Amino acid sequence: MGVSKSPTTPSTATQTNYSRKHGRDDGINGVSNAGATGGGGGSGSGTSHKRRKKTVSGADGDMLMTDGFPETPVALAEEPRVTNGCSVGVQVEDIVEITVVDSVILGQEDKNILICAWNPIHSNVLATASQDSIARIWNVPIDATSLTAIQNKVILHDPSSSPNRDVTAIRWSPQGDLIATGSYDGQTRIWTTDGLLRHTLPPHHGPVIALKWNKLAETLLSLSCDGKVIAWDALTGQAEAATDMDWISERQFAVCGNGGSVGIYDLDHEGSLKANASHSGEVNCLVWDECSERLASGGEDGDVLIWEKPTKILQPFKFHGHTEAVVSLCWQPISSSSSSPQPTKRILASASNDCQVRLWDVVSKTCINILNSHDDPVEKISFSPSGTRLASSANSRVIIWNTETGSITHVYDGLKGRRKNGKLVTAGGDTDTGIGDISWDESGARVAIGGGETKVHVLTPASPPAILSLQQQQLLK
Incomplete structure (x- = not known):
């Protein structure tokens, strides 16, 4: 399914979306967003709203509202210009740019890494999969930098004769001790965290597009483009027909x-x-x-x-x-x-x-x-x-x-x-x-x-x- 791209939006709308994404209030310093348009405060073409009364803390520390119902949400077109320090409008913190130096890049030697998944139990363990039939298990410390030597274990798949060797799906077990991978050639495999192959399951007739474990990690579901879902016994590798x-x-x-x-x-x-x-x-x-x-x-x-x-x-x-x-x-x-x-x-x-x-x-x-x-x-x-x-x-x-x-x-x-x-x-x-x-x-x-x-x-x-x-x-x- 194709993804349609949105037209480029002005920085004002981008910052407003940023503040909305991070749960910021529609109004600050006692002024509602609807009360200002453009660069103005309480005047302009928008409808004025009265200032919200100051709130005080209750006995248990909760904030007590002194006026009545919440104001009606405003449409996106009526939102004001975002500022960085004025007493009017929506305030946001200064944007911090994360550079390549501050990031940790993994798998530079792999071809087109398609998917990745963090281990649900071990927060430092990350799995990646790429188009060259390789998956890797990485140990990424929380304080890792671009100069840190990141340890990894290579999970080298044995692809079929098909030139399409992509690893198309990857999923950790809920306990974090097993990882399942699916390939474009229809093959599903189960591995240990040491990268050792436990089971190679009979292939689908199409690429594997999704994998899902049950809570006890006893059964693995594989979904393929052939339209079939197969339940596998993770202990024996047999299909649970x-x-x-x-x-x-x-x-x-x-x-x-x-x-x-x-x-x-x-x-x-x-x-x-x-x-x-x-x-x-x-x-x-x-x-x-x-x-x-x-x-x-x-x-x-x-x-x-x-x-x-x-x-x-x-x-x-x-x-x-x-x-x-x-x-x-x-x-x-x-x-x-x-x-x-x-x-x-x-x-x-x-x-x-x-x-x-x-x-x-x-x-x-x-x-x-x-x-x-x-x-x-x-x-x-x-x-x-x-x-x-x-x-x-x-x-x-x-x-x-x-x-x-x-x-x-x-x-x-x-x-x-x-x-x-x-x-x-x-x-x-x-x-x-x-x-x-x-x-x-x-x-x-x-x-x-x-x-x-x-x-x-x-x-x-x-x-x-x-x-x-x-x-x-x-x-x-």
């Missing part, structure tokens, strides 16, 4: 990731509104319930967490029961015939690597059923639109349950002919038999399953079950 997300309102959404936390974000605010790490491991899934305004999350720890007020700082309620990771969650749809806005039961289903599907009533905070007929870790679950049936999948096998009784109504095994004693027998190399998704149609008459050797099957759980693959449907048309 998001594993699931869901909208909770028109402007807010929830995100979970392998860092073990659930974060709430708002499109109108920068950063998360709230982040909570109540799970003891990676969070695999989350789902929002608009009816009860609850957020559910499931993690590697086997727990299901219910967030009553996700946008506020409240501890979630935990459901314990699964012995392995929770991989899928879904809320039971509210029947269209229900007239109660707040049903007495609110059912959540959870699927786990322990081969179980559990049904929880989040109102009474109890487990009301355990669906336990899969021989393999459950991959996906999905309620029918009416909520009366639930489909679950594991290793190309789909079971459809009656949610009221917990009984099985239909079973579909896409690889039945390739199993022996319940175990899959594959000829040749490994075969992807996982089911990536389950989707009911609007009427609840059919359910589609995707994945499992890249084929999609449409099931009609009637009696007897009618099963058609998409390929077969195409032949019938």
